[in-house]
Amino acid sequence: MAAFYSLMETWRDRRRSEAVAWILVLAVVVGLPALVVLARFLGWGEISPASGISLIAGDGKWRPEVIHAVVGQRVRLRLQAVEGTHGFTIPDYGITLIVPEGEERTTEFLATRAGRFPFYCPIPCDHDRSTPSARKMAGWLVVAPRGSVDRP
Numbered sequence: 250m251a252a253f254y255s256l257m258e259t260w261r262d263r264r265r266s267e268a269v270a271w272i273l274v275l276a277v278v279v280g281l282p283a284l285v286v287l288a289r290f291l292g293w294g295e296i297s298p299a300s301g302i303s304l305i306a307g308d309g310k311w312r313p314e315v316i317h318a319v320v321g322q323r324v325r326l327r328l329q330a331v332e333g334t335h336g337f338t339i340p341d342y343g344i345t346l347i348v349p350e351g352e353e354r355t356t357e358f359l360a361t362r363a364g365r366f367p368f369y370c371p372i373p374c375d376h377d378r379s380t381p382s383a384r385k386m387a388g389w390l391v392v393a394p395r396g397s398v399d400r401p
C-alpha cells in the first residue's frame with residue numbers, strides 16, 4: 250500500500266512539474282511575441298532598420314542642408330569631406346565628429362524626439378574665418394512625429 254501511495258505521489262509531482270513546464274513554454278511562445286507587438290504598439294524602440302543619409306562637405310556647405318527622419322527610426326549618417334577638413338555636430342542628439350579632407354565617417358543615432366534640430370560644422374574651417382560669428386555649413390535635422398507619412 251505504501252508503495253502505491255508513493256507511486257501516486259510521484260505521479261502527482263510529475264503532473265505538477267509538467268504543468269509548470271507547459272506554462273513556461275506557453276509564456277515564451279505566446280508571451281514573447283505579444284510583448285513585441287505591444288512594444289511596437291506603444292512605440293517603444295525602433296520602427297525600422299537604419300535608414301542611410303549621405304552628406305557631403307565642400308564648397309562651404311554640408312549638403313543636403315536639410316535631412317529627414319521619423320521618430321523611432323535609426324538613422325545612419327555617412328559624412329564625406331571632399332574639400333577641406335570639417336566637423337559635423339547635432340548638439341541636440343549628442344553627435345559630434347571630425348571628417349578629415351578626402352575621408353568619410355559614419356555615425357548612427359536613434360531619432361527619439363520630433364522637431365527641427367540644427368547641425369553645423371563646429372571647427373574653425375576656412376568658411377568660418379571669413380565671418381567668424383556666423384555658423385557656417387549649417388543645416389537642419391527635421392524629425393517628424395511617429396506615424397507621419399509626409400517625408401521625402
Ligand SMILES: [Cu+2]
Pocket residue numbers: 334335336370371372374375376386
Ligand atoms: Cu567646416
